[in-house]
Amino acid sequence: MTPSTGLLNGHDLPMLGLGTWDLRGTACETVIPQALEMGYRHIDTAWMYENQREVGVGLRASGVARDQYFLTSKIWKTHLRPGDVRTQHAENLEQLGLDCVDLLLVHWPVDDVPIDETMGAFAELVDAGQVTSVGVSNFSEEQLDAACAACPHSVTVNQVKYNVLTAPEALRAHCQSQGVVVTAWTPTTRGEVDNREAVRGAAAAHGKSATQVCLRWLVQKGVVVIPKSTSVDHLRENMDIFDWELSVAQMVALDGLG
Numbered sequence: 001m002t003p004s005t006g007l008l009n010g011h012d013l014p015m016l017g018l019g020t021w022d023l024r025g026t027a028c029e030t031v032i033p034q035a036l037e038m039g040y041r042h043i044d045t046a047w048m049y050e051n052q053r054e055v056g057v058g059l060r061a062s063g064v065a066r067d068q069y070f071l072t073s074k075i076w077k078t079h080l081r082p083g084d085v086r087t088q089h090a091e092n093l094e095q096l097g098l099d100c101v102d103l104l105l106v107h108w109p110v111d112d113v114p115i116d117e118t119m120g121a122f123a124e125l126v127d128a129g130q131v132t133s134v135g136v137s138n139f140s141e142e143q144l145d146a147a148c149a150a151c152p153h154s155v156t157v158n159q160v161k162y163n164v165l166t167a168p169e170a171l172r173a174h175c176q177s178q179g180v181v182v183t184a185w186t187p188t189t190r191g192e193v194d195n196r197e198a199v200r201g202a203a204a205a206h207g208k209s210a211t212q213v214c215l216r217w218l219v220q221k222g223v224v225v226i227p228k229s230t231s232v233d234h235l236r237e238n239m240d241i242f243d244w245e246l247s248v249a250q251m252v253a254l255d256g257l258g
């Protein structure tokens, strides 16, 4: 099993999840149970990914009990008015075949819907037992503060693009100072840094791959990672990031890539 981090509302979020953007059809239905069988306990999806039926099929095929995995979904930016939030989340639950998601995120911030309306609707879904924790995605510091002030429940997570090339360190510090967990999307850089010396050097020193170094750099900062993979070997490799540590010098060298 992978380690977890505590959320502001007392629930736990596994530090490693399986991303599912662009994972569709039978590949999705196959990979989800493979990942759960290996020990993944956190799956990241969204209404916008158009794969929630396959995610649901994969979850049921795994045989893993509902209270043993953490499922994140998101509400797309076209549906942030309260009635639209309720409608789209009903679709989330119907597509996934679940009664409740563990974490529901505002997928992207928008200017034309007041955040208190959206967060009020999210809080009602918590009160109705259809969502356990609420969060946001792609929110700046100011947008996060506004969401926290507007939400009757804790805003627990901000999911943002975060990797050794795109490193929003000030945003991370701000989130973590408020107790908001940061989750990194595109955590691997999709191979863009495999030949950089800071990555190659750390990988050689630890006997790990470039992708593992990228993921370890994030978890060592307290950032949750959700790499997507369709390969059993990569899924297994991406789990092997918790029982070894990058040195301070290696962390600094990797920080320098951003």
Ligand SMILES: NC(=O)c1ccc[n+]([C@@H]2O[C@H](COP(=O)([O-])OP(=O)(O)OC[C@H]3O[C@@H](n4cnc5c(N)ncnc54)[C@H](OP(=O)(O)O)[C@@H]3O)[C@@H](O)[C@H]2O)c1
Binding pocket: 018, 019, 020, 021, 022, 044, 045, 107, 137, 138, 159, 160, 184, 185, 186, 187, 188, 189, 190, 191, 209, 211, 212, 226, 227, 228, 229, 230, 231, 233, 234, 235, 237, 238
């Ligand atoms: N909130 C948002 O707005 C937002 C935006 C984008 C993404 N996301 C979420 O974040 C997740 C991750 O982001 P992402 O899919 O953009 O990027 P990613 O997970 O960093 O990269 C995925 C790519 O990396 C490859 N890969 C994975 N592990 C590898 C390994 N060990 N060695 C070599 N290659 C490896 C995968 O290929 P293989 O399949 O061949 O392994 C795939 O092509 C998404 O799936 C989605 O759930 C959220």
